[in-house]
Amino acid sequence: MPVLIVLTAMGCGGQGEGPSRFTLSGTVTYQGKPVPEGEIIISPDPSANHSGPGSYATIKDGHFETAPGKGITGGAYLLSVTGFDGVPFQSEDGGETFLQGKTLFADFKLKQQFQSQDETLDIEIPLSK
Secondary structure (H helix, E strand, O other), X not given: OHHHHHHHHHHOOOOOOOOOOEOEEEEEEEOOEEOOEEEEEEEEOHHHOOOOOXXXXXXXXXXXXXXXXXXXXXXXXXXXXXXXXXXOEEOOOOOOEEOOOOEEEEEEEEEEEEOOOOEEEEEEEOOOO
């Protein structure tokens, strides 16, 4: 009976589930200033044969960081960045409130290769976006 208990404990969840994930953090600037609000969608790059997990981070006052345990693995990723001015406003018809404010830029894309470790990435959005 004790052997059964040990085997059951070894088979239950824990560190063996999925690849190790690492924190991605950094800054996002636009026109030389920190982006007030925004989001980054982080997807594995299938064109580079990377099928690891995706992730997501919010931008606040120019800084972002993936949630603990929900970051990146080593490999190639596609990042899609959207930024807002951070000034909440209500739609003209008075219906919807946009808490992040008006869009500064949308869907700025970049490819990035990451190592299997915590990473820092500083993103400067070009003026044309």
